[in-house]
Amino acid sequence: MSAPRLDVDCLTVRFGGLAAVDDVSFSVAPGTVHGLIGPNGAGKTTTFNLICGLIAPTGGAIRLDGRRIDALPSWGRAQLGLARTFQNIRMFNDMSVLETLMTGMHANLAESLLASLLRLPSFRHAERAAIDKAWALIDFVGLTEAAHRRSGDLPYGDQRRLEIARALAGEPRLLLLDEPAAGMNPSETQALEALLETLKGRGVSMLLVEHDMRFVMRLCDQITVLNFGRKISEGSPREVRADPLVVEAYLGAKVARSLEAPP
Amino acid sequence: MPEFLDDFLFTYQTLIYALGVNGLLALSMYVVLALGQLSLGQAAFMGLGAYVSALLTVKLGLPFPLVLLAAMLAPALAALCVGAPTLRLSGVYLALATIGLGEVQRIFFINSELTGGALGLSGIPTKGGLISIYGSLALALIAFAFVARSKIGRAMEAMREDELAAGALGVDLPAYKLGALVVSAMLAGLAGALNAHVSSFISPNDYGFDAAVTILSFALLGGIGSPFGPVLGAFILTLLPEVLRPLADYKTVVNGSIIVLAVIFMPRGLLAWRMGRAGAATGRPK
Incomplete structure (x- = not known):
């Protein structure tokens, strides 16, 4: 197996007595799309912000192509090839x-x-x-x-495409996408999915935080599931979907049924 | 020089110098506002440049170019001292710290014997003049216009629009903020030195909080979409009191009303034009 593009190792952050992210480890292989999912409050966004440098971790390490980046400010990480988009689009x-x-x-x-x-x-x-x-x-x-x-x-969907293109302009080693499909209508989501598919075909490594489950399941090679700040499952979309812990903690019976139905 | 021009220059000499000096001060404000920071220390930087230059000329008799250089370096050093700790924080801390710098410096000038105390320094020999003032203004304007259309200009606008997003693209935020503040201080110091050597007299209260706010209003009235806006704002706000002179006591009322109306109805400034940010033609490649 090739060396990971991104390696998150025993990452922990505490806010007072609360461990918002608790000993989370996962890695993203080059050229793959990795999903980070979990119910509201699971620590996805906190993990995301830890990786891109907006929050300092209490413990653990983050490596980009083997190099420690967890002590760098966000612009230092960006200079090393970490690009991101924002949940609420941030345009100039x-x-x-x-x-x-x-x-x-x-x-x-x-x-x-x-x-x-x-x-x-x-x-x-x-x-x-x-x-x-x-x-x-x-x-x-x-x-x-x-x-x-x-x-x-520009209309919302175009702004989202522009934001992704802006992140790609720096030829990043890893693209972090924070809920890219949030607030999109079905046709905009479809266009976005096609774009991300193309990127994947071109070998761009991506880490994706997303609520839209169909979107995640179709796009991701690997998925890490968080709940209450801890990793509860990891694997291919098929494996994660079948994991009873995940179904119980996150998907719920109704969503699980809808996923079984052919799209 | 034709006689009528000579007369004109003699009559309006003070005003013509003031226009150029205020243009430089407006640019020193622009470079900080352009990346979304607020400094209220422009008057202090100007005062530091004025005093350093005057003292070097009067006491040591140094050559004028050397004096100007020192008048730029001293405020640059002050900007580094104030900026380095405060620019790591976001928000109003820079504005607060620079107000503090201005007050500390004013009190120092009032109480120090070296700087002539409250009476200030007088008898500063006349040096420079039209060419050095307008030459500096033209050079600064061209330099800012070139930088605006480059990677640096894009990074600055990105910071003003959304600092978080700019940082996520690799823009070294503290370095840019500190760099802008230092350049700004150097320009204000230069303006102070040029002004001191054409007005022969300086005093501590010329560089107080009022002056800082006036310099800020140059940039806001003119607009910061390009470096030309602040210079236009400085020209108008310098000329306005002269034009309104016949109104006598009502002068300041009308002057103030014009500023208020301009800010309300033209929030992007009188010159709302935004300069492009690419350093070459943006057409599709053939």
Whole structure:
């Protein structure tokens, strides 16, 4: 088995007496989609925030391609190749779609202050290359018509695609998606699923926190189930679905039945 | 120089200098606001530059370029001392700390013999003038316009719009905030030094809280979508009292009303235009 892209090792965080995440371990293999699920209050979002650096852990380790990242601030982790999207979309409203994607390339774009001030050839080439790359991404996520529009004016589904494209612009090693299907209508969800499928086909590693169970079951290679801050199950969608602990803790009889029915 | 121009310059000399100096101060405010921070220390940085430069000229007789350099480095150092601990926090801490810096510095200038106490420093020899003031303004404006259309300009706007998202893209938030504050302090210090050497007299109360708020209003009135907005705001707010002079006692009322109306009806400033952020043509590649 290849070395894990992301390795979460005995991760714990306590808020006062409450262990919001309690000794959780899992790993994401390169090129796979890993799901993180659990009922409300299970610690999914806390785990997510621990991984991307918004909360400091009380104990445990997080490694990206074998390198400890748990002491780094969020921008340090992003510079090492950890990209994320937000549950409540966070746009740079006044920027055009194209400018937003160029901003997404921040960590990889070699432009010194001096070169920018003097408009040196190295600066011009870097900007031109960034613009070309932004266009390729725009076409890839299907925002061609909107390239020069103000990103704050886009419809919700397009903003979600733009946010994913912005995260991809930095050519991340791992893409963290925080409930990407939240608030979407069925056709938007379908389009999103197709996009993520394509990414998966291109070998992008992803960690997905999501409430929409059909979505998770169809997309993920591996799933980790949390409840009350602890890991209660792990495995392929089929295995997790069949785990009585999961059914009891999370899915409930009604959802379990609906999953058995062919989609 | 033709005679009428000579007369014009002589009559309006003070105003013409003030326009340029205030333009520089507006830009020093812009660079901090552009990434979503609020500093109320611009007047203090300006005062520090003014005093350092005046003392170096009067007491040591150093050459003017060297004096200007020192007048930029001293506020930069002050900005580092205030910024490094406060910029790790988010919110209003920078604004509070910079107000504090301004007051401490004012009290120091009032009480120190070196700086002439409350009477201030007078008899500062005239140096520089039109070329150094407007040359600095033009250079700063061009530099800011270039930086706005680069990776750095994009990162700054991203921080202003959503700091969390900017950090998630790898923007080193504390480094950017501190860098902007230091650049801002250097510009304000330069403006202070240039001003001190054309007005021959400086005193501690020129650089108090009132001045800090006036500098902030330059940028807010003009708009921060591009570096040109704050300079426009500075020009208008410097000219307005002169234009309104015939109104005598009602001058400040009308002046204030114009600012209030502008802020209410033009929340993005008089120049609402937002500068693009790409450093090359954004057309689709052939």
